[in-house]
Amino acid sequence: xxxxxxxxxxxxxxxxQSMTLQCAQDMNHExxxxxxQDPGMGLRLIHYSVGAGITDQGEVPNGYNVSRSTTEDFPxxxxxAAPSQTSVYFCASRGSVSNTEAFFGQGTRLTVV
Amino acid sequence: xxxxxxxxxxxxxxxxxSAVIKCTYSDSASNYxxxxxxxxxxxxxxxxxxxxxxxxxxxxxxxxxxNKTAKHFxxxxxxxxxxxxxxxxxxxxxxxxxxxxxxxxxxxxxxWP
Numbered sequence: 001x002x003x004x005x006x007x008x009x010x011x012x013x014x015x016x017q018s019m020t021l022q023c024a025q026d027m028n029h030e031x032x033x034x035x036x037q038d039p040g041m042g043l044r045l046i047h048y049s050v051g052a053g054i055t056d057q058g059e060v061p062n063g064y065n066v067s068r069s070t071t072e073d074f075p076x077x078x079x080x081a082a083p084s085q086t087s088v089y090f091c092a093s094r095g096s097v098s099n100t101e102a103f104f105g106q107g108t109r110l111t112v113v
Numbered sequence: 114x115x116x117x118x119x120x121x122x123x124x125x126x127x128x129x130x131s132a133v134i135k136c137t138y139s140d141s142a143s144n145y146x147x148x149x150x151x152x153x154x155x156x157x158x159x160x161x162x163x164x165x166x167x168x169x170x171x172x173x174x175x176x177x178x179x180n181k182t183a184k185h186f187x188x189x190x191x192x193x194x195x196x197x198x199x200x201x202x203x204x205x206x207x208x209x210x211x212x213x214x215x216x217x218x219x220x221x222x223x224x225w226p
Contacts, residue, residue, distance in 0.1 A: 031212025040122070042218035043157070043202065050211045090156060094212045101147065102204075102214055104156040 002026050006091045006105025013081040013112045021076040021108050023091030029103075031094040032074040036060065036087040037107075043090065049074055081112045115140040115207030119217025126193050127225050134201055134220045137185040142208030146186050148177060149202040151219075157202060161188070193224045 004025045013019055025032065033048035045058030049068040063085060065077040074093075078085060091105040116139040126132050136146075147162035163170045163177045163186065170177050174193075179186040190197055200221050204214040 029212075033213070040218070042119075043216045045213075048213060094214070100145075101159045101162070104158070106156055 004091055004093050004103045004105040006089075006108060008108060009106060011108060011110050013078070013110065015081060015083060015112060017078075017081050019078050019081065021078075021089055021091070021110075023074045023076065023105055024072050025074075025093040025103070026072065027093060027095075027103065028071060029093035029095050030071070032068065033058070033092050033094075034064070034066065034074070034076045035090045035092065036085075037090060038087050046076065046089075078110075083112045086110060086112045115143060115205050115209075115215040117203060117205050117215045117217045119203050119220060121220060122218065123221045123223075125223045125225065128193060128195060130193055132190045132193055132197070132222055132224075134188045134203070134222070135185060136187070136203035136205075136217050137183075138205040138207075138215075139184070140205070140207040141181075141184065143184075143205040145206045146177070146179060147204050147214070148175075148188050149204070149216075151200045151202065153199070160201075190222075193222075195224050195226050198222060198224045 007022045030051045034046040035043040044060050046064050047066040049055045052071050055066050089108045092102045094102040119136045144165040149157035150160045151157040161177050163179050174191050176189045200219045202219050203217045
C-alpha cells in the first residue's frame with residue numbers, strides 16, 4: 001500500500017501561472033481533502049470530496065479548483081497563481097466512517113514569485 | 114460547523130517533564146477526536162485518538178482524556194524526550210458523517226535536553 005501519494009514535493013511558480021497538484025490514494029477512501037498550512041494558521045481546508053463526482057468548498061477555496069473523476073484521484077488546480085498562495089499544501093484521505101484515521105500525503109511546498 | 118480551539122500555541126518543557134495540550138470543541142455531536150504529530154518538514158501523522166464513548170486512552174507515554182460534558186479533550190505526554198519536539202494538532206468531527214475533520218491551530222512543543 002502506497003497510502004496517499006502527492007506530487008510534486010516542491011514547486012516555484014510565477015504570478016499568473018497555473019498548475020495542478022496531484023493526489024492519489026490506494027485505500028479506497030471516499031473522503032479526500034486539500035489543506036494549506038501557513039505559519040500559525042494550522043491546517044486550513046481548501047476543498048473536499050465525499051466521493052467520485054462530488055466536491056465542495058472548505059474554508060479557503062478562492063483561487064483553487066478541484067475535481068474528482070475517480071475514487072483514487074483528487075487533483076488541486078491553481079488557476080492563476082498569486083504570492084498569497086505561497087504555502088505548504090497537504091492532501092488527505094479518510095474512510096467514510098466517522099471514526100477512522102486520516103492519512104496525509106507528503107506535502108507540496110509551493111512558492112509563488 | 115465545528116470549532117476546535119487548541120492551547121497553548123507553543124510549549125517548552127525540560128526533558129523528562131510532562132506536557133499537556135488542551136482542546137475544546139463546540140459541536141456536541143463530535144464523536145471522534147484524533148491527535149496528529151507533525152515533525153519539521155514532514156506530514157502530520159496520527160499518534161492517538163479517542164472516541165466519544167471512552168473517557169481516557171493510553172499508549173505508552175501518551176494519553177488522551179475526553180470530557181464530553183465540558184466539551185474538551187487533552188493530550189498528555191509523560192517523560193518527554195527531545196524527539197517529542199514537533200507540532201501537535203487536535204481535531205474533531207463535528208456532526209459530519211462524511212469524513213471531514215476540524216483541526217485546531219496546532220501546538221509547537223519543544224523539549225529541551
